Amino acid sequence: MTLDLAQYRRMTAAALVAAYRSRDLSPREVAEAALHAIEESNPALNAVTHVDAEGARAQAAASEGRWRAGTPNGPLDGVPTLMKDGLWMKGIPVYRGTMALDRHAVVPDTDSPPVARLREDGAILLGKTTMCDLGMFGSGYSSKFGPTRNPADLSRTSGGSSSGSAAAVAAGIIPFAVGTDIVGSIRQPASFCGLVGLKPSYGRVPTYPNSSPAAVAGPLARTVEDAALLLDTIARPDFRDFACLGTDTQPWAPVMGGSVAGTRIGYLRSVGFGLAPDPAVAAAVAEGVRRLAGLGCEVTEITSPFQQGDEKPGEDFYRMRPYSELAVLSAADRATATVIDAWSAPAGGYSGVDYHRLFLATQGLRERTLGMIRDFDFLVLPTSPIPPFAAELPGPEGHSTFTAWSNTFLFNLTEQPGLSINCGFTADGLPIGLQIVGHRFDDRGVLRMGAAFERAMAG
Structure with a gap:
């Protein structure tokens, strides 16, 4: 087949691999299309920060040779992708989205585990994508790279912190990407860009280095199938991550079929703090829940145990990590x-006692969050209570930047898997995400529910 750019932008990773296997397409054709897509889309989106065209072409040529010989390295051989700025990629500076590290960028001599697994599979690593300052804004605001924009509306943010990765997938530059999530940084940009984004259970995907017990890596894709295919690769064990759950080696993709009738779902309209749900978001999620009920799920509406202000210890606790990194730098x-510096600055006044009290408070949040799912198989709620806001802002206008995380950060504390999937659009065409949260380690169940929901929305 002859591959035109519009056709490439619509193709999933699964479709690309099938076309390689049938020899209808070659990895070199696809790599050229991906590079062309970057050239065409990135000036408007500001999603890609580094392109290794020469390296991508060399990787594509090697992949083509393997496919011709019938010996692909792995299930993603020849599939193009881009890596988030914060993920280590050998020889490429890591700024983590902030100009404060411009003179102090790490230049790693090794790959982080997700990058290493993709290289082993023969994926084509095109370069790197943007992220917000130190991963702590729910937007594409970056003092280093400037704002990343949403393909659905260039005046709006793509979300954060996996901002460039989500924008690149949504724009059809790449079929999938690896995101990282410490407070919602996979799920929130997935919601804002109309994608599937999985925050796995803590330890499911090995990471290195890891600066927080709440941080995970996971897939961003346009379909649940592609998210599962990517998870198959990046969930393989890595000795550098002591928390790695490297014992579950079965493929993830085949478990996504079957009936979900009888599944018990707790439906949460609001978490009780943060921003009030936008009416369009509330309506789209309610319709999504109705479709789940139509699949035979047993849906019970539940009330949040939280109220306004309960999130404050969580916000204060999360200030510590960026403050500790910025405090060693010069004025x-x-x-x-200035934005991340000002937000994290209150942590400079914490004592050791304060820090431990905040830690205990986050454990209290964790216990109350886990209590919500006790009688259910899954929780369902809006991924974000609001649609994408202005691209130039670090957070919702008039509110703390942390309010962007109100519907997501609790599940980082509990280490539960959570998947965001598109459930509709605002009248202006802005995507809306529905979040499916499972019990700890039930990543398969979350993927299966996501696939069932995807089929219901398509039917």
Whole structure:
């Protein structure tokens, strides 16, 4: 087949691999289409920060040779992707989205585990994508790279912190990407860009280095099938991550079929703090829940145990990590990243006792969150209570930047898997995400429910 750019942008990773297997397409054709897509789309989106065209072409040529010989390295051989700025990629500087690290960028001599697994499979690594400052804004705001924009509406943010990765997948530059999520940084951009985004259970996908017990890596894709295919690769064990759950080696994709009738779902309209749900978001999620009920799921509406202000200890606890990184820099360096510096600054007044009290408070949040799912198989709620906001803002206008995470960060604390999937659009065409949260380690169940929901929305 002859591959035109519009056709490439619509193709999933599964479709690309099938076309390689049938020899209808070659990895070299696909790599050229991906590079062309970057050239065409990135000036408007500001999603891609580094392109290794020469390296991508060399990887594609090697992949083509393997497919011709019938010996692909792995299930993703020849599939193009881009890596988030914060993920280590050998030889490429890591800024983590902040100008404060411009003179202090790490240049790794090794790959992080997800990057290493993709290389082993023969995926084509095109370059790197943007992220917000130190991964702590629910937007594409970056003092280093500038704002990343949403393909659905260039005046709106793509979400964060996996901002460039989500925008690149949504724009059809790549079929999938690896995101990272410490407070919602896979799920929230998935919601804002109309994608599937899975925050796996803690330890499911090995990471290195890891600066927080709440941080995970996981897939961003346009379909649940592609998310599962990517998870098959990046969930393989890595000795550098002591928390790695490297014992579950069965493929993830084949478990997504079958009936979900009888599944018990707790439906949460609001978490009780943060921003009030936008009417369009509330309506789209309610319709999504109705479709789940139509699949035979037993849906019970539940009330949140939280109220306004309960999130404050969580926000204060999360200030510590960026503050500790910025505090070792000069005032001149910090002055180049004023928004993240100002948000994290209160942590400079914490004592050791304060820090431990905040830690205990987050454990209280964790216990109350786990209580919501006790009588159910899954929780369903909006991924974000609001649609995408202005691209130039670090957070919702008039609110703390942390309010963007109100519907997601609790499930980082509990280490539960959570999947965001598109459930509709606002009148202006902005995507809306529905979040499916499972019991800890039930990543398969979350993928299966996501696939069932995807079929219901398509039917």
